[in-house]
Amino acid sequence: METTAAFAGLSCTDCGAAFDARASTADAATHRCPDCGGILDPEYDYDAVDLAREDLQARPFDGLWRYEELLPLPREAAVTMNEGTTPLVECPALADELGVARLLIKDEGHNPTGSFKDRGATLAVSAAAEHGASDVALPTAGNAGQAAAAYAARAGLDAHVFVPSRASFVTKAMINVHGGEMTVVEGRFADAADAYADAAESNDWYSVGSFVTPYRHEGKKTMYYEIAEQLDWAAPDRIVYPTGGGVGLVGMYKAARELRRLGFVDELPGMYAAQSAGCAPIVEAVEGGRSRHDPWETPDTICGGIEIPDPGASPLIVDAIAESDGGAVATPDEAILDAAITVAQHAGIEMGATCAAAASGAWELAERGEFDAGDTVVLVNTAAGNKEDDVLRSHLMGRGV
Ligand SMILES: [Zn+2]
Structure with a gap:
């Protein structure tokens, strides 16, 4: 695998063992x-990172590969559609309602397939291509499958995508349109994951599943590089993130520590996990003072994208929340859908139904007095509102509108 100068290989977040990341070598690792x-995590020799804030300021804001010195692969090896560099949109009316100085929405709906999953897909599929894979595969709630199918198509790889029947029409349709092989599994995400595991045993597939490949969460970290740069190299006081598997939260917290280590930003943001009350294993773990979650017995939320009852990376998520002095909050589906509509009507931004857990979570945190009047708060809108327009519209009609 072609790698960047500072990339030092992969280290295990459990046992600490270090591995070469070049698949051609005997002690190499590619996944777990x-x-x-x-879970393996990319490591860097930060002293070898040849990058200053001025270098970035001089570059066009043209996609996440502009941070290539802090990624495992160079831009020239990337399977990319210029994903990333999404807007960070100021929302003064919402800031007033929340009682904070600034509220901004990082609008990931602007990505090529309409969600932040493209950030993970560009890294993971690039690594797959570098490793000589012919087929990539994953179980997904929907958006990640659409992204994987798109990037696999671009790389000339076959994609095998396992989605639950409840996944949105848009994601299922577009997996087909990109030429991915789709298996629709009756039930919920866990059912799709089980069916994938069975099928993967007898197939030579390269997994691009979250926290199975080390590269998806690595791609997601770029959201934070952008947020910090868009705030003129300042950390927001709080980042509220709609949390299922927690890939973005873990990635962004890594990026925050990296930027502090490189001397680009002095502070760390408080990281907040926002979940649906119908599936909140992370919130339960944080409130119970535990370092990892217990699987959620009966997940039941309209927000399919964050209905992840058994998030394997929960120790990393809980660590990030604790270290950053953040928090975790669960709100009911009714409040989540109401928040999506409030944001659409007061700020114009189209939040995905799932993503609006970040907004309703922020409102709940504000009511609890968690925020200060001078705070800058960032909500991450992980996917475009039109991915789940049917859910939003039927909620609106349910209110008699
Ligand atoms: Zn290990």
Whole structure:
């Protein structure tokens, strides 16, 4: 695999073992830890990162690969559609309602397939291509499958996507349009994950599943580089993130620590996980003072994108929340859908139904007095509102509108 100068390989977040990331070498690793099965994370020699804030300011704001010195692969090896560099939109009316100085929405709906999953897909599919894979595969709630199918198509790879029947029409349709092989599994995300695991046993597929490949969360970290740069190299006081598997939260917190280490930003943001009350294993773990979650027994939320009852990376999520002095909050579906409509009507921004957990979560946190009047708060809108327009519209009609 062609790598960047500072990329030092992969380390296990469980046992700490280090591995070469070049698949051609004998001690190489490409996915989970060969020793213990733990999650692998890309490591860098930060002293070898040849990058200053001025370098970035001189570059066009033309996609996440502009941060290539802090990524494992160089831009020239990337399977890319210039994803990333999404707007950070000031929402003064919402800031007033929340009682904070600034409220901004990082609008990931602007990505090529309409969600932040493109950030993970560009890294993971690029790594797959570099590793000589012919087929990529994953279980997904929907958006990640659409992204994987698109990037696989661009790379000339076959994609095998397992989605639950409840996944949105848009994601299922577009997986087909991109030429992906789609298996629709009756039930919820866990059912799709089980069906994928069965099928993967007898197929030579390269997994691009979250926290199975080390590269998806690595791609997501770029959201934070952009947020910090868009705030003139300042950390927001709080980032509220709609949390299912937590890939983006873990990635962004890594990026925050990297920028502090590089001397680009002095502070760390408080990281907040926002979940639906119908599936809130992270909130339960944080409130119970535990370092990892217990699987949620009966997940039941309209927000399919964050209905992840057994998030394997929960220790990393809980750590990020604790270290950053953040928090976790769950709100009911009714409040989440109301918040999506409030944001659409007061700020114009189209939040996905799932993503609006960040907005309703922020309102709840504000009511609890978690925010200060001088705070800058960032909500992450992980996907475009039109991915789940049917859910939003039927909620609106349910209110008699
Ligand atoms: Zn390990």
